[in-house]
Amino acid sequence: MQTAPHHPVAIHMQPHDGKESDAPPYPYARAATGPQPKDYVLWSLFSFSFLNACCLGFAALVFSIKSRDRKVVGDPEGATTYGKTSKCLNIAALIVSVIILIIFIIIxxxxxxAFQAQMQEMMKKRH
Known part of the structure; x- marks a missing residue:
């Protein structure tokens, strides 16, 4: 049975100052500099599940996810823009769904x- 040749492993035990030029920026590791932009994901999931009139809930969910992605990447301006679009779409989905519900109830x-009036007229003709 052959064994692989033993190669020594070099570990450099030098102090780390965190200022490496090739290190990728991790937005979740940075200090919070202010309020995070809202992405409205929960509201969008609700709109998508229950108020998806004209697919507005789906569109709101897409923009919410884009907003969350922008937030993770570290682009607060993009996250705010997508978040505002998601909010507007959620409001539109709510309004359109409520209007459709009111029209359905009226109909x-x-x-x-009309059915009750027909039934009463049929009962009068019988007697």
Missing amino acids: LITFAA
Whole structure:
């Protein structure tokens, strides 16, 4: 049985000052300099699940995810822009869904009243 040749491993034990030029910037490691931009992901998930009129909830979810991605990358301006777009789409989805719901209820009540009137007229003709 052959064994692999033994190669020594060199470990450089020098102090680390954190100022390496080739080190990638990690936005999650930086200190918070202010309030983080909102991405409205939970509201967008709710809109996508329950208020997806005209696919506005889906569009809001897409922009929320883009906003979160921009936040992770360290682009607060882009995250704010996408977040505002997501908020507007969530509001539009809510308004359109409420209007559709109100129209549906009005139509339902109208049909129920017409059906009741027909039933009463049929009962009068029977007697």
